[in-house]
Amino acid sequence: MKEAGYQVAAFPGDGTGPEVVREGEKILAALADGGPAPWHLTTYPGGGEYYLRTGREWDPEGAQAAREADAVLVGAVGWPGASLPNGDLAGRALVLGLREGLDLYANVRPCKLYAGVRHRISGSYREVWSPKNVDLVIVRENTEGLYTPARGRLRRADATEVAIDTRVITRKGSERVIHYAFEVARRRTRGAPEDGHRRLTCVDKSNVLEGCRFFRETFDRIGSEYPEVERDYAYVDAFTQWLVRNPEHYDVVVATNMMGDIITDLAAVLQGGMGFAAGGNIGTDHAMFEPVHGSAPKYAGKNQVNPFATFLAIEQMLRWLAERHQDGRLVSQADRLERAIAKVLAAGTARTYDQGGTVSTSGAGDRVAEAIRSEPT
Numbered sequence: 001m002k003e004a005g006y007q008v009a010a011f012p013g014d015g016t017g018p019e020v021v022r023e024g025e026k027i028l029a030a031l032a033d034g035g036p037a038p039w040h041l042t043t044y045p046g047g048g049e050y051y052l053r054t055g056r057e058w059d060p061e062g063a064q065a066a067r068e069a070d071a072v073l074v075g076a077v078g079w080p081g082a083s084l085p086n087g088d089l090a091g092r093a094l095v096l097g098l099r100e101g102l103d104l105y106a107n108v109r110p111c112k113l114y115a116g117v118r119h120r121i122s123g124s125y126r127e128v129w130s131p132k133n134v135d136l137v138i139v140r141e142n143t144e145g146l147y148t149p150a151r152g153r154l155r156r157a158d159a160t161e162v163a164i165d166t167r168v169i170t171r172k173g174s175e176r177v178i179h180y181a182f183e184v185a186r187r188r189t190r191g192a193p194e195d196g197h198r199r200l201t202c203v204d205k206s207n208v209l210e211g212c213r214f215f216r217e218t219f220d221r222i223g224s225e226y227p228e229v230e231r232d233y234a235y236v237d238a239f240t241q242w243l244v245r246n247p248e249h250y251d252v253v254v255a256t257n258m259m260g261d262i263i264t265d266l267a268a269v270l271q272g273g274m275g276f277a278a279g280g281n282i283g284t285d286h287a288m289f290e291p292v293h294g295s296a297p298k299y300a301g302k303n304q305v306n307p308f309a310t311f312l313a314i315e316q317m318l319r320w321l322a323e324r325h326q327d328g329r330l331v332s333q334a335d336r337l338e339r340a341i342a343k344v345l346a347a348g349t350a351r352t353y354d355q356g357g358t359v360s361t362s363g364a365g366d367r368v369a370e371a372i373r374s375e376p377t
């Protein structure tokens with residue numbers, strides 16, 4: 001029989017994925033202390049290493065659970081030597097597969113620098129930006145673009161002569177993600193740190209690419225329905241400079257799939273590194289949440305990696321569930337989690353190696369769990 005509450009299907013996956021998901025379970029338990037949890041988390045196996053052992057990326061039970069769950073949480077996938085017969089990443093079923101299979105069209109990646117978090121550019125730790133300067137959300141199209149499986153190789157006598165990846169930009173794919181991004185911008189009442197303007201920046205390469213011209217036309221058409229949101233434009237190459245030089249200008253950003261993939265890693269540097277980068281993969285009826293950092297096989301089992309991206313992914317998950325089910329309890333839980341995260345980060349008591357600290361993964365989880373318990377509900 002199913003336990004009561006929201007069903008969360010968790011896939012810890014490969015490498016350091018299980019370590020960060022374990023800390024995620026710890027903080028969910030802390031949030032639920034003293035009362036029945038409004039969620040129930042079940043863990044399923046899967047990933048590249050699982051594939052090497054079993055010949056399957058995940059088991060049918062997990063695949064089914066992902067479809068039926070109220071939300072999905074993924075740790076990380078990718079294991080050395082684990083690839084599918086066609087050369088694809090083994091474990092892709094858990095990430096790219098869920099994005100495609102559950103039609104999770106918007107990849108929402110908040111990028112906020114919390115007080116007390118160090119960021120590192122050119123090798124040394126710095127705190128030169130005040131936290132208010134970095135507070136943006138990048139919305140990445142998540143189902144098409146260069147990730148569309150319209151690709152292949154021309155082989156002649158066993159040698160590859162040509163390899164082609166085709167970028168597909170559709171009206172529907174663009175419209176829905178752009179709508180989503182305008183909605184995010186409309187609701188973020190704080191606006192950009194620079195001037196408080198609600199702003200949506202369309203990042204593209206429309207000076208060269210047809211698909212980008214089409215994407216930008218759609219952006220303008222939909223934007224006319226949102227007079228309260230300022231429309232802003234950047235070619236992706238110039239955007240990479242502006243983002244680093246002037247992050248306070250940005251409020252919400254929308255981009256096609258591959259460009260979004262690249263600029264979100266760049267943005268992660270401004271928020272303290274991949275250890276703080278969380279993403280929500282959002283569809284109409286389903287959503288999957290994940291730390292963006294990947295499986296980091298060389299740190300696997302060492303209890304060293306930064307679990308904060310997972311905590312931030314869980315916060316995002318609680319907010320998504322709260323909104324979808326109009327559940328005020330989850331809003332207060334998410335607020336409580338965010339206050340605890342901010343408090344621990346500001347105190348600098350949970351710095352893992354990537355932050356120049358010596359705190360372990362589980363130590364950082366303990367700090368946040370303690371902070372949750374001392375926060376009023």
Ligand code: IPM
Nearest residue numbers: 077089095096261279292294
């Ligand atoms: C991400 C990752 C994935 C992607 C990989 C793991 C397939 O880089 O979520 O950003 O390319 O989308």
Ligand code: MN
Nearest residue numbers: 261262265292
């Ligand atoms: Mn990526």
